[in-house]
Amino acid sequence: xxxxxxxxxxxxxxxxxxxxxxxxxxxxxxxxxxxxxxxxxxxxxxxxxxxxxxxxxxxxxxxxxxxxxxxxxxxxxxxxxxxxxxxxxxxxxxxxxxxxxxxxxxxxxxxxxxxxxxxxxxxxxxxxxxxxxxxxxxxxxxxxxxxxxxxxxxxxxxxxxxxxxxxxxxxxxxxxxxxxxxxxxxxxxxxxxxxxxxxxxxxxxx
Numbered sequence: 102x103x104x105x106x107x108x109x110x111x112x113x114x115x116x117x118x119x120x121x122x123x124x125x126x127x128x129x130x131x132x133x134x135x136x137x138x139x140x141x142x143x144x145x146x147x148x149x150x151x152x153x154x155x156x157x158x159x160x161x162x163x164x165x166x167x168x169x170x171x172x173x174x175x176x177x178x179x180x181x182x183x184x185x186x187x188x189x190x191x192x193x194x195x196x197x198x199x200x201x202x203x204x205x206x207x208x209x210x211x212x213x214x215x216x217x218x219x220x221x222x223x224x225x226x227x228x229x230x231x232x233x234x235x236x237x238x239x240x241x242x243x244x245x246x247x248x249x250x251x252x253x254x255x256x257x258x259x260x261x262x263x264x265x266x267x268x269x270x271x272x273x274x275x276x277x278x279x280x281x282x283x284x285x286x287x288x289x290x291x292x293x294x295x296x297x298x299x300x301x302x303x304x305x306x307x
Contacts, residue, residue, distance in 0.1 A: 104128045108164065114140045116151055124155045131162030131222070136174045142218070145178070149219035164222040164270070167211065170241050179214065186227055186254070190244035193254060204254060205261055212265035224270040226258040229278035238283040239273070 107129045111120055114137075123129070132152055139145045153161045165174050170185025184207060192200040215223060229239060231246040244254045255271070262269045280289035 104130050106130055108133050108162075110135060111138050111148075113137060114144055115148065116155070121155055124152065128156060131164055133164040133166070133224075134174060134220070135166075136176055139174060139177050142178055145218055153219070160221065162222055163220045164224060165215070165220050166224050167215065168225055168227060168242055169211075171238075172242060175214070181211075185241040186244045187231070187241040189254060190247075190250050193250050194245060194247065197253075201253075201257065204257055208258060208261040209265065212262060212267055215267055216265060220267070222268040222270065223262065224272055225262075226255045226269070226271060227273050228255050228271050229273045229276075232278055234281050235278045236280055236283055238285070239278060239280070243278055 105127055108131045109123070109129045110133050111117075116124075134145070138148065149163055152163065153159055166172050167174055167181070168186060169181045169183075170188065171182070173179075173181040175181060189200060189204045189207070192203065211223075215221075226244070227239075227242045228251060229235075229243045230248065230251060231240060231243045235243070244251045259269050259271070276291050277284065277289075279291045279293055282289050
């Protein structure tokens with residue numbers, strides 16, 4: 102059976118009988134892990150090995166949201182709460198050369214952990230732009246209000262992950278930073294998204 106174009110999540114620390122059946126019979130494209138799936142280092146490595154055993158694929162896509170800051174699924178393994186994208190963005194805006202080396206070192210350390218665990222896709226970087234009106238759920242998850250800072254750090258992030266043979270998924274663009282509400286709880290309506298703002302937002306992707 103061909104893989105279904107679907108990414109699923111799991112209920113806990115171990116595969117249930119129903120989840121094993123789902124993996125064997127329906128072969129979803131990949132699995133994304135959340136904090137509820139990660140108890141400790143040994144357990145998560147074992148879980149990932151079991152997933153790949155069931156799908157008979159050593160390179161099966163295992164994804165995670167490990168942004169740092171408020172979005173850290175590895176919280177039971179490492180304390181990544183201080184290292185948000187905004188943390189590095191602020192340093193970048195005051196001292197580019199120090200931050201370039203610092204951020205690269207940080208990314209390599211995260212990649213080392215992810216590779217050792219068995220994760221091959223991380224859904225980073227967040228490439229939204231910070232505005233005065235940006236909702237607090239997103240404000241520390243973006244690099245900066247400056248396009249150049251977003252572009253430089255976003256490129257650095259993707260490059261380092263590529264060198265470590267871990268795929269990335271850029272997200273929340275364009276326009277999520279303009280949202281005044283938490284999109285997990287309410288549908289945002291963006292009424293300031295003019296053609297001018299669209300072209301501005303795409304400049305750093307070129």
